[in-house]
Amino acid sequence: MSGPGRRVRLCAKDDLEPCAVRRFVVDGRALALVRTGDRFYAVDDRCSHENYSLSDGDLDCELCEIECPQHGSRFSLLDGSAITLPATAPVQSYEVDVSRDGDVSVVLS
Numbered sequence: 001m002s003g004p005g006r007r008v009r010l011c012a013k014d015d016l017e018p019c020a021v022r023r024f025v026v027d028g029r030a031l032a033l034v035r036t037g038d039r040f041y042a043v044d045d046r047c048s049h050e051n052y053s054l055s056d057g058d059l060d061c062e063l064c065e066i067e068c069p070q071h072g073s074r075f076s077l078l079d080g081s082a083i084t085l086p087a088t089a090p091v092q093s094y095e096v097d098v099s100r101d102g103d104v105s106v107v108l109s
Contacts, residue, residue, distance in 0.1 A: 005095070013102040016040075021066065023055040025108075031094065031106060034077055036061040042061040042094040042106045043079035049073050049087035 010024050016035040024031045030045035032055040045055050047068040057069040059101050064077040073087030080093035095107040 002006070005106055005109045007059055007097060007105040009103050009105045010042075011104050013040075013098055016104070018107045019059055019061040021057075021059055023053065026106065026108065027072055029108075032066065033104065033106070034059060034061075034097070035065060036064060040096040040098060042060045042092055042096050043075065043077060043080050046091065047071075047087060048075075048082060048089040048091050054091070 008026050010033055016022055018035055021032050021034045024033055032035050032045040034041045045053050047054055049071060052070040054066050054068055057067040059066055059076050065074045065083060066077060067074045071086050074083040075091050076083055080090040082088055082090055097105045097107065097109050
């Protein structure tokens, strides 16, 4: 996502272990926040194939991918693109900002 948006604090950097995912609900929108080492990514927490929570799925932190726990569709954490079937549509990805103080925020349009 690019352009102006509203920053919403989700957590402190140390609240999420490396190679972990956590679900947040912001303004009625479910998000999956993923930490891979020192990088953070946020995508919609809903598989585009069917309405299953991606935060319940498996992570591949080396490939920056998350897998839907129901049917195995994999999505890129970099841009939300669908990598494997049965999903063909991407999930929304969001810009994530980590402040000098260690606050992790997501940018919403």
